[in-house]
Each structure stands twice: as C-alpha cells, then as structure tokens.
Amino acid sequence: MSNLKIGGVTVNQTPLDWKGNLDNIHKAIREAKEKNIELLCFPELAITGYGSEDLFFSQWYPKKALQQLQALLPLAEDITICIGLPIRLEQQLYNCIAILEDQKLKGIVAKQFLAIDGVHYEFRWFSPWQAGKIATFDFFGTEVPLGDMVFDKKGITYGFEICEDAWRGDKRPGYRLKDRNVDLIFNPSASHFAMGKSKLREELVTESSIHLDATYFYVNLLGNEAGRMIFDGETLVAKNGKLYYKNPLLSFEDYQVHEYNMDHGLPPLPENSLDHDKNTEFTHAVTLALFDYMRKSRSAGFVLSLSGGADSSSIAVLVAEMVHRGCRLLGSHRFIEKAGLLGKVSTDASPKEIIGQVLTTAYQASENSSQDTLDSAQFLAKSLGASFHHWNISEEVQSYSSKIETAIGRTLSWKEDDIALQNIQARVRAPIIWMLTNIKNALLLATSNRSEGDVGYATMDGDTSGSISPIAAVDKYFLLQWLQWAEEQLGYEGLAKVNALQPTAELRPQDQHQTDEQDLMPYSVIVDIEKLAIREYRKPADVYLILLEELDIPAPLLKNYVTKFFRLWARNQWKRERFAPSFHLDDFNVDPKTWCRFPILSGGFTEELAELDQLD
Template sequence: MSILKIGGATVNQTPLDWEGNLKNITDAITEAKSKGIELLCFPELAITGYGSEDLFLSRWYPEKAFGQLKKLLPLTKDITVCIGVPVRIGELLFNCTAVLEDNKVLGFMAKQFLAIDGVHYEFRWFTPWKAGKITSLDFYGTSVPFGDIVFNKKGVTYGFEICEDAWRGDLRPGYRLKDRNVDLIFNPSASHFAMRKSAHREELVIESSASLDAAYFYVNLLGNEAGRMIFDGEVLFAQNGKLLVKNKLLSYKPYQVYDWDFTKSPAPSPAIDSSHNQNEEFTAAVCLALFDYMRKSRSTGFVLSLSGGADSSSIATLVAEMVKRGVRELGLDNFLKRAHLTISLDENTTIKSIVKHVLTTAYQGSENSSEDTLASARCLAESLGATFYDWKISEEVSSYTQKIETAIDRKLTWSQDDITLQNIQARVRAPVIWMLANLNNALLLATSNRSEGDVGYATMDGDTSGSISPIAAVDKDFILQWLRWAEEELGYEGLRRVNSLQPTAELRPQEQHQTDEQDLMPYPVIVEIERLAIRDRRKPADIYLILKQELDISPVQLKNYIHKFFRLWSRNQWKRERLAPSFHLDDFNVDPKTWCRFPILSGGFTEELHELDQIDE
C-alpha cells in the first residue's frame, strides 16, 4: 500500500501583517518540504487571519489576499498546499480553502456552515456555500473550480470540513464526503480557545474518523491573533477511531509543522493517551496571549497596580510565567527577539532579570490599606523579580475630598458617603499608574475578574483602568483556587502570603473589617447564579428553583442573593461596556463585544424578580 505523507501547519497570524503572515506560511512550507510532506494543510483564513473583522467587508482586502495566494504558487512544486483565504464573488464573500499544487490552483472549497454563536459573527461577513454546488472562478486569467469539491493525490481522495462544518451533526458535509468515498478529510479551523475545549475536539476527531470511514486531520490557528480570541494551534489526526497525532498546544513559535505517513489500510498502532488540566490550560493560554499582545502592540512590557490581593497577584504571576515559558521554548535570545525587547544578554541574565524589565508593579497604599497586603505585594514582586514601587495616595485622596467638602459646605462621612469615599481611593490610583505605563511604553494591566465585573464591583476609571484585562473572562472562585495551584504546582512560593489573605478591597476604615464577599455574596454563589443567568439565560425564578436543590442556603438568603445579582447586573451595564478588552478563556464570557450583549438601560428584571418573590419558600 502506497504512503502519502500528510502534514498540518499551524501559524500565528495577525490581521494586516501581510509580510509577517506570508513569512510564517512560506517558512512552514519550506519546513514541510524538508520533512518530505506531500500534502500540507494550513488553518482556516490563514492568509489574512480569522480576526480581520470588518476588513472582510471591503473589496480590496480579499483582493489583496488573492495576491498573497498567488505569491505562494512558486513554492508548490512537489507539494500540495491547502490554505484558508476569503474569496469574493460579486457582492458575496466566501470562507474558502484553496488547494495549490505545481504552481497552479486546483480549486477552492467553500465553507458551508457559518459560526454565529458566542464569540463568532461570521454571517456579518461571509455567505454559506450550498452543498453539492460547483461553479468556476477566474484566478488571474485561469478558470478554477469553486464550491463543494473533492481532490485526489496519489490515489487518495480528500475533502474538507472547514471548522463549523464539522459541528453540525447529521447535516455536516462529512456525511456527503463519506458518500463520495473520500479517504481523508481535513478540517482547517479557527477555533477559539476555551478551557476544556480541546477534549471536545479530540472526541470530534476520533468519532469522525470512525463514523465517516475516513481518516480525519484537524489543524487550528495559533496565538492571540487580534486581541481577544486565543487560538491554541491544535493539530490532531485520527484514523479508524484512534487518535494518532496530537501536538503540544499554545506554542510561542511563529509556526509549527506536524506530519504523518498516511495509508488507506494502516498497520495497527496504539492510540495517544491525552490528559487535560484546566489550570494548566488557563495558564498556557493567558501566558501566550500576554506575550502576543505585548509584542504585537510593540510594547516593552507591562505595568500593574499590585495590591497584594488575589486578582493583581494572579496577573503578576502570569506575566512571570509568560517569561519563563517563552524562554524555555524559544531560548533567551529568540524570546527577546520575537518580543521586540532590547535587553543586553550576558552570563548573568536570568528569568528574573527579564521579568524585572518586562513587569513593573506599584503598591498604592491608602489610609485604609494594611501592612498585610503591603507585605504580600512586596514579597510576591521580589520573588518574581518584578520591579516594585511603594507609595501612598493619602495626599491625593485628601486633596480631592477637601475640594468637594468646600464646594458642598459639609464634611464627608462614612455613614452618609460610603461609596464616594471608597471610589475616590480607587480612582486616584489610576493617573499615576498610567504615568508609569507611559514612561515605560508599557501596557497597563487591569485587574477585574468576571464575578465582580458582572455586578459592577469595580470603580470605573479606577481599578478598571487598563490596556488589557487578562482575567476578566474568568470568575473569582476560579482565580482563588488557581492561586493555590500556582503556589503548589508551579512553585511560586511568593503566593503564600496572598493565599493566606481574605479578599478585600481595603477601601473602608480597617475597623469595619471589609471583605469582598460581605459586600457581595459568597463567590461560589455568584458563579452558580452567573452560570444559569448568563450562560444558560434563565430567569430569576428558574434559577431559584434550581439552586434551592443544589446549594445549602436558606430560601430567604438565596432569594436575596438572586435579587442582588440581577439588580446589580442591570444597573451596571454601562461599566461592562467600558471595561478593558479581555481574553476569551471559558465556555462563555460577559464581554459585550464578543459574547454577551445586554441593553445598557432596562427595566431591571422588575417583573421577573416579583415573580421570584411569589414562590413559596
């Protein structure tokens, strides 16, 4: 039985970086040739990047992508290259995979099902192709087949399911490819990262290789492409219901190439054992996302207001871990070169010395800050190697307070002006930390998490200030357990003090013993209400009936928590609209641009909460 060496190439692309994107592709093709690969598949929309957004609506953008495609033709001698590209026909744009071979285009396979849920809005730009339809397209004077096409290489018939195509159950194109006796199915994808998602992809690929009577090869984009979505660069190959190829995800490299000797009747071989750890997935994704965000924005590093609490400490640790992982994979010199960092290397250069250059932190204490949080922040920064500053904001708080007191002719008191006195402390921290970010040409990291963002437990233009909010897509309960995991499993001993503290904003006088959960509710309860209200889109009464069975909370208290969540969620939508961009990390998020749209002004669930109150306890 003849062997066809097939390969998958994952690439870290950037919209409008035509030169860089083309270099990643051509370098990958060169490496594939050196490995003897005969049939190579790139991910969906690899030429432009998936996250090109409304650039796809223009005429010139797809036309320029065609020009890039043409530049690849001379590289296709003795190799077949399948690569994602947008194709405009008249007023309609299609998401396609082009098949190139021996300096010509064999055809374009068009995507039949478009992703329109969660972070995806493909119908805004693309038109789905009709199953079974084939037409032709002019490619620089040559008529090329276009549509629902299958191809042949050395007696192996192969076809495509492009990303979403594979997730449509009985409607998926794979079943029609099965009827056409296809031997091999490629799935070029731009599938965003989410924790636990890789396991679902493995199931899809394995089951597809069995149910479709064809070997199945999956290849995904890589990296933080355009700011929010992260792609893990997963490459999977399965045959006869066995997973035979799986790569290490979330690489710092610009591209990766994986190969496999394909035969129609392979000898028995053991399946790959795959494991999935949610904490490790989260860590790897955020670290790569931070690295790409820094280098693609041409920033020299990050600045962080380090309070000594859970949120800011988790972000500081992730930046340090980013450096550690990047250097481990790329080497010191290549890490700095890829990150566009100018640091002189010598025998004394260490991970910590790079962290010191990349991460600058500051503890901004008020009259209500404690020695415990100062010690926590200092200890963590020193253990990571980060630059650390410590200053007081008391003078600024006093100045603003006195101005207002003079204007309104009365003293502000905690009994009457609680929120005002809390917020001014958080808000005056922003200008000076922004100054530090500007001085360093660095990105300011915002520290909000999803649980507190849901209910507006943040000061606008205070702790919400930032260029990017790395943990805004995950809940506080997850962050708290991740910090314990990072201390124990990643060896960050500087987190010991952080993990011993109870989360608190430290904005009220210390004798009031303020804690975040007293201000809101227990974080695990927020997680459960949020899951049902936002992800599952259930109304308050339904949430009560479900959680009444699941949580050991009195009915009266549970109703109060649900009331509070929906009241604060509705009231604080304007804050959510102004939060810094965040990475998509979970199976849902509350980013109003990419997942959860909700009216800024609303009736606030008045009738729905009244319905909740009528339920017998």
C-alpha cells in the first residue's frame, strides 16, 4: 500500500451563513495543505449545514450550494477534497459527496439510505440513491458522473458510506465496496450528539474495518449548527479492528483538521484511554450548544430566573462552565472575540469577570419562598460571578388575585383554587424577567426538565417561558446526580446549598411542606415508566407488570404511579407542543418537533387504564 496522507475536517457551520461556511472550509483546506494532506474529507452537507430544514425544498438553495462548490475548485490543487452538499437531479434532491481533484469536479457520490428516526427527517427532503446506479450531472457545462462509485488516489481505492449508510447492517453499501476491493472507506456524517453515542460509533468504526476489510475513516460535523441538534465533531480511524485515532470532542473551534497516514506505523489507542463518562459528555455538549446559540443568535448573554433549586442552578453552572471551558479551549481573548464581547469586557478578563457580563440572574420571591432557597440562589450566583438581583412578586400576585376575586365574587382559597394560586405565582414572574432579558439583549433560559415535560409539572408561560430550554431533554433524576458530580468533580462549591435542598416548587404555603416527589412520584420511577411507556411504546398494563418485577414498590402504589403517569402524559401534550426549543442530549426526548409525536386531544388511555385497574 502506498504512503498516502489522509485527513478529515470537522466544521461548525450555520445554515444560510454562506460566507462564514465557505471561510471555514477555505481555512481548513489551507491548513490541510500545510500538513501535506493529500486526500481530505469533510462531513455530510458541510457546505450548507445539515440543519437547513425546508430550505432544501427550494430550487435556489441547492443551486447556490453548487456555486459554493465551484468556488472551491481552485483550492483542489495538490490535494483531493471530498465535501458534502445537496444536489438536485431531474427534480429529485440527493444528499451527496463531491470529489474535487486537479481543480475539477471528478465525481459525485449519493447517499443510499436516509435517516428517518428520532431527530432525523431526511425523507422529507431527499431521495435515496439506488445501489449500483451511475448517472451524469451537468456541472456548469461539464458532464460529471454521479452515483455509486469508487475512486483512486496513489494506487489506493476509496469509497464512501454517508452517515446512515453505515448503520444498515447487511444492506449497507460498505459490503459492495468490499466486493470492489476498496482499501479505504470514508464515512462523512452529520450524526447528532447523544450521551453514550460516541462509544457506539467507536464500535461501528472498528467492527467495520474488520467486516469491510478496509481502513475506515469517520468524520462528523461540529457544534450547535441550527438550534437543536448538537454535533460533536468526532473523527475516528480504524484498521483491522483496532482504533488508531480519536479526537477530543465538542470543540469550540470553527473547524479542526485531523491527519492520518495510511502507512501509519502507529500503535492503536489503548481501550482505557477512551472516556465515556455521561456527566462529562453532557457538560461538554451543553456548554458548546449554549455558546453557539448565544453567538449565532447575536445575543449579548443569558438571563435566568434563579430559584435556588436544582433545575435553574444546573443551568447557571452550565453557563459558567461554558465560559470556563471556552477560555480553556480558545484562550480568554479568542473566547471574548468569538462571543461578541469585545468592548464589553477587557481582553484579559478572568472567566469570573466574563460570567458577570454574560449571565444575569434574579431570585423572584413570593410569600411561599423560603430563606433556604434565597440563600442557595445568592450563594451560587456569587460563587459563579453572575450578576444577581432579588425582588418580591407578592404585590403582583395580590393584584391579580384581588381582581379575579372581584370578578367572580368570592375569595380564593387553597382548598378550592390550589392550581390557580400556584400557577399565578409562576406566571407573574415571567413578564419582569422577560423585561430584564430585553434590556440586556439576552436570551431567557427556561428551566423545565424532561421529567416535568412528561407529566406537565410546569406552568405554561411561567417556568416554561424562555428563548431556549437547555435541560428539557434530560430527566430530573440525571440532573440531581449531575449537580452532585459538578460540585465534587468540577469544583463548583457554590452548589453545596443547592445539593442540600429537597426539590420543591415552593408555590404552596410553607406549612404544607410541598415537594416535587410528593406531588408526582419519585423521579427515578418517572424515568423507569417513561422508558417503557414512551421510548418503547408499551401500554399501561405491560409497564406495570414489567416494573412490578423490577422495582421494590408495593403493587397498589406502583399501579397508582403508572396510572398517574399515563393520565398526566396524555393531558399535557399541549404543553410539550409549546416548550421553548431544546437541545437534543439523551438517546431520546419528548419534543414533538424533533422526536416524540402524540395527539394533543385523545381519549387519554381510558380503556388501557381500565385494563390496568383490573390486574391483581
């Protein structure tokens, strides 16, 4: 095998940012040339960005992508460039990889299998390519082959599996590439981040190198590209079942160039060198997602209603860690510049000073708020360096309550009006925190988590209100242990008071001793029911019978928990439809716009719950 230096580029792109995207590509190619890389692969849809959504329907968008590709031709000298873009042929749109060489378009490979599960909706825009088929494409007057092809570079034959292509078992294109004796298979991907997914990719790449008898090179997109999905920028190289290269994930850079010599002579990576800690993955993913969301939306920072409880405190720490991690990865000056903070903080500002600029918090007390949560919020904000405000909403709550009492002709009471009296406190907090957000030209951070989304334990236009909901895709049980981890492992000592509190909404009078788990059920049980009911689509009776074997919970109590979950799930779909955009972080989520669709109006599992009730 000849000595061929190959490379992969991960890029943080943005739909419709044609200049910025092309600039990232240009810089990456120049760096690759400086490293003497001869064959360079970019990720899937790197020119446009994967998250272009219904822009793919248009005629002009793929055409403009072709113009961007044409602009790259002069750079394809002394290097072969493989890069992803959408291409329309005979009114069908295909997800393609273009191969540029000798300042010409050498050929185009089209994706054969489209992702249609979870956050992916590729069949909405693209058509799958037929295996073995080759057509011709008119590229500005030049006929170019398009389809299922292999290529050659210095005697090394190479081909492509584009993202989903590789996950189709015996049907995957890689087996046909093996039949054609390819030496190298590239997998340019736009594979969304999820905790634990990197380990699955490592297994895919190493096993592929055995089964397909080829060096397997995987390269993924990077960053919070378009708002919801996060790409981790993973680059992997495997040969003969051994992993030879893996990069640090979730970088704050605009692009990264990774090199690998086909005649490597390097030892494989030790298995114990690969870190798959979910707490670390979660932290790195959310901090990058927040950073990209802030800078791409051209916002000046974040505003947070900091209650002193687990949800809002976790978000405050994640914003602080965004700054700390960004400064470590980029250096303070580059972080400040990239975040759009030049002139707002000095270029040699400390991370704590930067946090004071980008994170504004407010504790909004009601008559039912405790000194413990005030102390918790204030202690945390001070330890982080965040700006902290404290005001009381009792006057506003009383104003609304008195008006409605006059209108209905009676006094409100906790016995008759429990939900209304709780919700008005949460809703009254929204207008003033939004006002502060507008004044700051910032993003308001909503604080709902996935467990609350499951059962509707959130006040619409109250704690659900926000520009972005960073933790809406993770469950409360995970968050509670993450907060302990963040205090101990990341050194956020300001979480000490938060971690000493029992989660509570603090919306009822304090003598009622309200807690979240008394209102609902243990958060660990919500996770167990959710997995079976929502992720695995099981009916109530099946969920109950499975958990009866797995959990040490008395049968009548477990039956009540399962019944409550299904009733609340069905009743609260309208809330999930209205939640602020959230990041996809776990192996699934309950966001109806990106994963889990459920009818807003339904019979509410009436017959299914009656079946459950009949079980012993």
